[in-house]
Amino acid sequence: MTAAQWGAPTITSADTQNPSASTLQQKRQLRSQMRQARRGLSKTAQKRAANRLKQQLNQNPHFKYAQHVALYLPNDGEVDTFPAILQAWSYGQKVYLPVLDPIRKGFLWFVEYRADSRMRSNRFGIAEPDPGFNRRIPARFLRAVGLPLVAFDSAGNRLGMGGGFYDRSFEFCRHQGTKPNLFGLAHQCQEVNELPTESWDIQLTAIIAS
Numbered sequence: 001m002t003a004a005q006w007g008a009p010t011i012t013s014a015d016t017q018n019p020s021a022s023t024l025q026q027k028r029q030l031r032s033q034m035r036q037a038r039r040g041l042s043k044t045a046q047k048r049a050a051n052r053l054k055q056q057l058n059q060n061p062h063f064k065y066a067q068h069v070a071l072y073l074p075n076d077g078e079v080d081t082f083p084a085i086l087q088a089w090s091y092g093q094k095v096y097l098p099v100l101d102p103i104r105k106g107f108l109w110f111v112e113y114r115a116d117s118r119m120r121s122n123r124f125g126i127a128e129p130d131p132g133f134n135r136r137i138p139a140r141f142l143r144a145v146g147l148p149l150v151a152f153d154s155a156g157n158r159l160g161m162g163g164g165f166y167d168r169s170f171e172f173c174r175h176q177g178t179k180p181n182l183f184g185l186a187h188q189c190q191e192v193n194e195l196p197t198e199s200w201d202i203q204l205t206a207i208i209a210s
């Protein structure tokens, strides 16, 4: 596990600038390479990573003792969180999954996921708990969040799928107040030398590479 603490700079969305064409191109290329790498992992490697993640979260007091935690269901070769979800349920933690916000485009809702939750498929074909049947929690009440990464670097920068969903939904973490610990979850093979960063990228508490 690589874990470190990074301070969050105070930048607001008003500071966001248009990224240069070369940065966009670099990010596009990195996303394609890293997504291909994680999709190419064997079933055994995926299973090992899922079990490692479960152990890493079990050893992380900021996650283990958090009452309200958010994880995700894996897609596109992402680290499988299911063993960690089962573990969280067994400890009595409430687990939430991201759901595309139907009102504010580009934002996420967090909706409770239980073993018997009614699910639906979103426009990306990803399963989400149906918010008509499961409880929603404002993101600021989450205590720990495991976010999927496409790539990360040793300085703790993250590259996501490119939608800006997590960046927008956790922008409030730049401001004063209680905020969740944000843990970026990835396979070890997703580490790169140096990622291009943008003013709107949210800062992670730590990266957990499984």
Ligand SMILES: Nc1ncnc2c1ncn2[C@@H]1O[C@H](COP(=O)(O)OP(=O)(O)OP(=O)(O)O)[C@@H](O)[C@H]1O
Pocket: 013, 016, 027, 158, 159, 160, 161, 162, 163, 164, 165, 166, 167, 168, 171, 198, 200, 201
């Ligand atoms: N707080 C924000 N407000 C408005 N637009 C934003 C914000 N954060 C990100 N965006 C927009 O989202 C787009 C994608 O951002 P970026 O390339 O950082 O995606 P990402 O970090 O890979 O995605 P994600 O956050 O879903 O993992 C950018 O064009 C950016 O302008």
Ligand SMILES: [Mg+2]
Pocket: 158, 159, 160, 164, 167, 200, 201, 202
């Ligand atoms: Mg970003």
